[in-house]
Amino acid sequence: xxxxxxxxxxxxxxxxxxxxxxxxxxxxxxxxxxxxxxxxxxxxxxxxxxxxxxxxxxxxxxxxxxxxxxxxxxxxxxxxxxxxxxxxxxxxxxxxxxxxxxxxxxxxxxxxxxxxxxxxxxxxxxxxxxxxxxxxxxxxxxxxxxxxxxxxxxxxxxxxxxxxxxxxxxxxxxxxxxxxxxxxxxxxxxxxxxxxxxxxxxxxxxxxxxxxxxxxxxxxxxxxxxxxxxxxxxxxxxxxxxxxxxxxxxxxxxxxxxxxxxxxxxxxxxxxxxxxxxxxxxxxxxxxxxxxxxxxxxxxxxxxxxxxxxxxxxxxxxxxxxxxxxxxxxxxxxxxxxxxx
Ligand code: UD1
Numbered sequence: 001x002x003x004x005x006x007x008x009x010x011x012x013x014x015x016x017x018x019x020x021x022x023x024x025x026x027x028x029x030x031x032x033x034x035x036x037x038x039x040x041x042x043x044x045x046x047x048x049x050x051x052x053x054x055x056x057x058x059x060x061x062x063x064x065x066x067x068x069x070x071x072x073x074x075x076x077x078x079x080x081x082x083x084x085x086x087x088x089x090x091x092x093x094x095x096x097x098x099x100x101x102x103x104x105x106x107x108x109x110x111x112x113x114x115x116x117x118x119x120x121x122x123x124x125x126x127x128x129x130x131x132x133x134x135x136x137x138x139x140x141x142x143x144x145x146x147x148x149x150x151x152x153x154x155x156x157x158x159x160x161x162x163x164x165x166x167x168x169x170x171x172x173x174x175x176x177x178x179x180x181x182x183x184x185x186x187x188x189x190x191x192x193x194x195x196x197x198x199x200x201x202x203x204x205x206x207x208x209x210x211x212x213x214x215x216x217x218x219x220x221x222x223x224x225x226x227x228x229x230x231x232x233x234x235x236x237x238x239x240x241x242x243x244x245x246x247x248x249x250x251x252x253x254x255x256x257x258x259x260x261x262x263x264x265x266x267x268x269x270x271x272x273x274x275x276x277x278x279x280x281x282x283x284x285x286x287x288x289x290x291x292x293x294x295x296x297x298x299x300x301x302x303x304x305x306x307x308x309x310x311x312x313x314x315x316x317x318x319x320x321x322x323x324x325x326x327x328x329x330x331x332x333x334x335x336x337x338x339x340x341x
Contacts, residue, residue: 002026002074003249006059006108007081008052009036011193012123012182014044015242016079018191021048023246028053028072031082035196043190059104069111077119077249080108083153086200087127087299090150101153105160113170119252120174121245124158126234126265126304127151128178135271136307139178139263147299162261173258175248180234180267180306182241184326185333192333193238202277203235203327207334210287217289219274221296224303230274232303234267237321237329241266247315267306268319281327 003020007013008029014036017027021044029041029052038056045051057064059082069075083101084090090097105122112120128151129137130144146152161174183203185192198214199205209217222229244266252258272280278289312318 001076001253002028002072004028004030004072004075004078005081006030006078006104007036007083009033009038009040009054010081012179012238012241013081014040014191015186015238016081016245017044017052018047018186019239019242019246020249021050021052028055028075030055030057030059030068032056032058035084037194040191046190047186047188059107060100062107062110065107065111066114069115069117073115075115075117077121077252078108078112078117079121079245079249080105081123083123085150087148087150088200090148090153091299094149097149097153102156102160105157109160109164109170109172112172116171118171118173119249120161120172121248121252122157122161122174122176124176124178125151125154126178126180126267126306128155128158129304131301132304135303136269136305137265138307139265139310158261165261173252173255174261175252176261176263177244177248178263178265179241180236180265180304182238183235184237184239184321184329186239187329189329189332189336192330192337194337202274203330206278206281206289207330209291210281210285210289210331211334211338213338215290217278217291218294219278219291220294220300222293223296226273226303228273228275231300232271232273232305234269234271234305235277235323235326236266236268236319237326240319240321244311244315244317247317251315262314264311264315265306265308266311266319267308269306269308270323271303271305272323277323277327280323281331284324284328285331287331
């Protein structure tokens with residue numbers, strides 16, 4: 001069975017390609033390499049023994065996207081990762097985010113219609129919940145007004161997919177996966193997160209600081225209403241997250257027709273504070289991290305963690321790796337890429 005993975009050379013995409021190939025699926029990747037590196041393909045091959053088929057182009061190009069689908073009419077399912085994801089950048093340049101994240105989605109859905117491809121897995125985010133009223137947050141929690149254009153593209157994308165299903169204009173089965181905070185890297189340290197420039201996210205900033213690329217980590221705020229005052233998130237190992245995509249695709253293909261999109265939280269159900277992540281990192285690596293507490297980062301919420309029960313019940317999927325394994329694998333990866341540089 002052939003599966004299209006858009007954004008398959010990216011962080012979560014590459015780990016998902018590995019899991020799919022290891023389960024025997026044929027994968028074709030489309031990526032414009034705007035935030036990833038072509039060498040990821042050969043590193044995937046080092047892990048799985050298979051060089052994934054790859055086409056480099058921009059899914060915001062309708063003609064090119066339509067031609068691609070005509071050529072690859074045998075695709076059975078699509079996992080759509082390709083999107084911009086930096087919150088701050090989206091505030092500075094909203095049209096870049098709306099243009100990229102939404103046009104590409106529309107072009108793919110049109111290509112699916114033209115070629116009668118029915119199965120679609122979409123990368124969404126827990127950002128759609130904002131600061132939830134109840135924790136852990138379940139999929140039934142209300143969608144709050146997005147705090148950034150990036151978050152809004154995820155909300156609008158979910159609506160575009162839902163409207164397309166309801167319209168019955170095409171046969172579409174979709175699963176929306178709402179990720180919490182993916183961190184860590186593959187155990188081989190052959191693939192992982194490759195931030196361009198200064199990382200926005202916590203984990204790559206920690207590892208880059210520990211290895212000496214950044215001087216000091218800033219901990220954004222210690223005056224939150226949490227036990228140690230720093231903000232709490234549900235960090236999930238990227239390999240656990242990747243595995244959820246395989247079972248999501250399998251469910252779509254097996255069920256044939258879901259009347260509405262199914263939505264799953266992908267988290268561990270555990271919340272950790274920024275200081276707890278730092279402590280885990282220092283403990284498992286033996287490195288001392290240079291950090292200081294500064295003011296809050298605008299737009300950050302206080303705390304969020306998932307109720308992951310629905311994914312376990314319906315998909316039979318559960319995150320297995322704990323925080324120490326996540327921080328250890330992130331460090332192993334940082335050391336591996338620094339050696340290459
Ligand atoms: C954000 C987005 C999320 C998106 C993800 C990936 C929101 C609310 N969240 O997650 O949707 O999918 O990025 O891009 O829009 N921190 C520091 N110092 C740093 C970096 C981070 O203290 O240098 C803290 C943050 O304040 C936060 C935690 O670490 O409390 C995690 O931050 P980060 O990794 O950026 O993820 P989120 O903001 O949770």
